[in-house]
Amino acid sequence: MRVHTRTLVFSGVMLVSVHAQGQWGRPAEQKLDPVVERIVKEATEGSQLERLAFELLDVVGPRLVGTPQMNKANEWAVKTFQSWGIPAENQQFGEWRGWERGISHIDMTYPRLKTLAGTQLAWSPSTKGKAIEGEVVILPTFTNQQDFEKWLPQVKGKYVMVSMYQPTGRPDHNWEQYARPASFERMKKERDSLIRVFDDNIRATGLSANSLPGRLEDAGALGVLSSFWSREFGANKIFGARTQRVPSVDISLEDYGLLYRLAKNGITPKVKIETSSKDLGNVPSFNTIAQIKGTELPDEYVILSAHLDSWEGGSGATDNGTGTLAMMEVARVLKTVFPNPKRTILIGLWGSEEQGLNGSRAFVLDNPAIVEKTQAVFNLDNGTGRVENINGSGFVHAYDFIGRWLQAVPNGITRDIKTTFPGSPGGGGSDHASFVAAGVPAFMLSSLSWGYFNNTWHTNLDTYDKLVFDDLRDNVILTAVMAYKAAQEDKLVDRERRVLPDGQNGEAGQWPAIRQPRRTGVGY
Structure with a gap:
């Protein structure tokens, strides 16, 4: 055709x-x-x-x-x-x-008091109205899965940060408008390097970014802290929790960066989290x-x-x-x-x-x-x-x-x-x-x-x-x-479909297939 x-x-x-x-x-x-x-x-x-x-x-x-x-x-x-x-x-x-959302109170209590900007992720378990305080830890560098398993008991009773630290909170268009070209390029190279290092570190655990929170939960973590920055001022993506028993909260880039820098430099911050969402069956x-x-x-x-x-x-x-x-x-x-x-x-x-x-x-x-x-x-x-x-x-x-x-x-x-x-x-x-x-x-x-x-x-x-x-x-x-x-229209329109190119071996491509819906589910 x-x-x-x-x-x-x-x-x-x-x-x-x-x-x-x-x-x-x-x-x-x-x-x-x-x-x-x-x-x-x-x-x-x-x-x-x-x-x-x-x-x-x-x-x-x-x-x-x-x-x-x-x-x-x-x-x-x-x-x-x-x-x-x-x-x-x-x-x-x-x-x-x-699931029904409740309040989200996220406060840093050490080394100083600061209310943090953040919220529960969708379907997050709650603290059942209690304010639970704990130290914050970041993921160290792992060489392999055994290294990760050896470290894992240290998360018990602590909040674990699982997102990459962002080197800048300014979107690229802001850099492009005001920075010298050399500064802009240097920032992008640094960010690309951090992404590679972070991704390699997650792979070394033997887990994916999606399965890691559940493993931390099983090891006794108090909760999971993340920050999914959208690369615009003040914007974070808010998706679903990957934990079943402990809270998962997303924290703004600015406040997440604060916690990360403190932990990275040996000043172990503490946070207190209170959430009151409800699981409705x-x-x-x-x-x-x-x-x-x-x-x-x-x-x-x-x-x-x-x-x-x-x-x-x-x-x-x-x-x-x-x-x-x-x-x-x-x-x-x-x-x-x-x-x-x-x-x-x-x-x-x-x-x-x-x-x-x-x-x-x-x-x-x-x-x-x-x-x-x-x-x-x-x-x-x-x-x-x-x-x-x-x-x-x-x-x-x-x-x-x-x-x-x-x-x-x-x-x-x-x-x-x-x-x-x-x-x-x-x-x-x-x-x-x-x-x-x-x-x-x-x-x-x-x-x-x-x-x-x-x-x-x-x-x-x-x-x-x-x-x-x-x-x-x-x-x-x-x-x-x-x-x-x-x-x-006088009659129904012609539904003839085009022949789709495959792009690899020259054979006709396949029209998208009808897919079954998920008629029951949790989270994603």
Whole structure:
């Protein structure tokens, strides 16, 4: 099969220069569909994004799978949909280890008193409300596993630091702006050397970075101290604990460095830690599913996709509060201005995406009739920015139908969007991949970064104040118009898949396989 890969750039210049027609024959002077005009008006003048963001991010907060906050988010979403006249329900797809966050008090008590910036990792065991004090030790240099085993008894009754010491707390862009080039290069070489030495030292233990905390716990450590710096001022990644009985806490780069330098220089610091999280046993996990029922083809679907769950460091604002808020607002706008689509518009707010797309993978396996008759899936899950890229996900004819739908979107929304056709199927980065694996035309609406990966992705800084509502409103208009056009197509689009190159021996590559979800689990 001959595969054409085209990269198209929607730009104001390309659309209007020499009065030529734009892509897919779109005239330079755009006349909007009356429904599209109503979508734009409702999405701008009647926007409820700010209210929804307040309710989800400030009131409900972070939405770690297995926590009461995740359940509150599911319940809030259902009630909100229902208040708009959109039927919705929570559909259980599995269960997860239940956990409820409590307070985290982390204080250095020697050689001076200082409250440290830090927090429990997700699913961390607690101190059961007691403040437990102990000395802090760092990992010495090991030559081999026997050397590690000989040292191991020394951790009993102590807190152990398990992360690499960072030579600088300034992000690279700050160095690049202000440092002399020689200083910048020297810092990077020092950091690279420290990384190699640290990694070699972990390997010498015979363990991995993930299994080390459990071994320290078994040897009697009071707790595990880590610092997963995100290479931005004040940002740390906050993931899950690797211990089962003693607390695991993440400490800010600045305070972690303080403890490390003290311990390294022979002044053994002491910390006192008090945490009060609760283990709730196994609890149900849900997807929230809402539907605007189709009038002519109710058993055919257009799916608006976003994951509702988040990690626990901040409030899950850009991962993926923004996708959730935008897709809910799209549903509200369409219900208001176009309540009777030809096909059913289904909104899927998935659970446990962060642990491996579990909610959407379960939905695909549990709903074969819906999967068979899904026109398209539009997925939002990459921060607060306006959409800048749409990849054809490997579907040969995506150029045609995505082109028709984009043609109806206002020029001001599409002018900076780059498209790649037929593109390549997503392998698992977000929930659209669950549908692509099943042969459903599913597309990630990829957005501008706004410093996403270092600043807010899974960090303690992923909070309401990082939202850019102007960009979110653009995304609502774009998605609502594309969903409207997809719902009104005369027939289901062609699902023909491209032949994927292998890149090694010239044989055809393999389309991503449907993967089983984890329907029960703990932590990662």
